[in-house]
Amino acid sequence: MRRTVTVGLDGSPESRAAAEWAAREAKLRGLPLKLVNVGEPVPAPTAREPLLGADPLQHGSELSETGAPPAEGWGRIRRESAEGLRLRHPGVEITAEQLPGRPGEVLAHVAEDAALLVLGSRGLSGVGGFLVGSVGLAVVAHAERPVVLVRAGEQAADEHLMDPTGIPSAAAPYRPVVLGLDTDDPDPSLVEFAFDAAVRRVTSLRVVHGWNPPPYYAYGLSSDLELHTELSGQQASALTDLLRPWRQKFPAVEVVEESRYGTAAIHLVDASREASLIVVGRRIRRRPLGVRIGPITHAVLHHSTAPVAVVPHG
The missing domain is CATH 3.40.50.12370 (Rossmann fold)
Structure with missing residues (x-):
């Protein structure tokens, strides 16, 4: 089976920076790039439980700990991200996948089929370094393939x-x-x-x-x-x-x-x-x-x- 460079993507700035880095790495390695979103299914709102205007694409510092965006939200993230990456990195084969479950556990499993897994972490304001959240640490601790951490804003x-x-x-x-x-x-x-x-x-x-x-x-x-x-x-x-x-x-x-x-x-x-x-x-x-x-x-x-x-x- 042909391995991929796989990146966890949730629409946050840090995951977008990770996707850019992963696309460059995929080109260097001559491998396909896979965009993966992971999270528990989000139930549709009812008449008694409105979303109150909340934006489902507003995530935390890394991959969402509480759940993925609704299908239409992930679909938009996938289309926009994949189209932009194809324009900026011509020749890189790009696919996307959405998986249910807890991000830390699922991504560690996804890494088994990857040449390497790439995740984003928030850069610390004012000083160098990362703010590595629980998802990133869990994946690094359990994955048995190389994992790369990329700061938000990485160019x-x-x-x-x-x-x-x-x-x-x-x-x-x-x-x-x-x-x-x-x-x-x-x-x-x-x-x-x-x-x-x-x-x-x-x-x-x-x-x-x-x-x-x-x-x-x-x-x-x-x-x-x-x-x-x-x-x-x-x-x-x-x-x-x-x-x-x-x-x-x-x-x-x-x-x-x-x-x-x-x-x-x-x-x-x-x-x-x-x-x-x-x-x-x-x-x-x-x-x-x-x-x-x-x-x-x-x-x-x-x-x-x-x-x-x-x-x-x-």
Whole structure:
């Protein structure tokens, strides 16, 4: 079965931004784009229960938690969105589907047949980062395919370097792809996703590794320059050794290695300001009491200023 780039669409600004990003990604990958709306069926109003002028297309910060718009509302969203996307992204095959159920659960299931699932999140006013709601977090935590979070207002030019006039331009080269990598527990699917994203964008890959010393070293590390230098060299060598076969597999990709002392999440959020895409991982752990995203991925999701791809792995 041919996979698709699938996007959750509910008519909100953030879901429209996600659809634009997904259309660009579908074109890069040569895949179809599927627009999906999910929600519980909305009962028709009765004479005793009027809608009081409420607009059924006014949604919250993400996909609707309470239900989808009526069929005619979704039909209008679908037509307008699909027509606009076809005009702006010629050559991309676009389909649309409406599914009943709870958005978090249904979208995680829909992701199984997708190359990746794209969702929108509200950008934080005045500062960089996302406002990731419960639907987005639920999907990221349960989906077993890559999920990309895109901020409201995200523009194509935001992924690119500045043109000669000093303005970000979609005609300029892409900004680097940034990969957050743990050298103690690397997963091939995560690394390959990041290299593949860099290849498709014809850009460099910036690999960021944050490290902290073992507890028995930590006390004296700040005052022991020799020990700090030794540990830094060990961490940098480990990163180089890990990436060597990937450099050979993707010789066209320029790789920039950064092994930095401190919390990985802080370094990744800082790197997101100059990135076209941040790639982080989530270990799949099936537990009876729920699924965790992980503290680093959770922090990056909320504070990155670039789209974030979360790649689940075993």
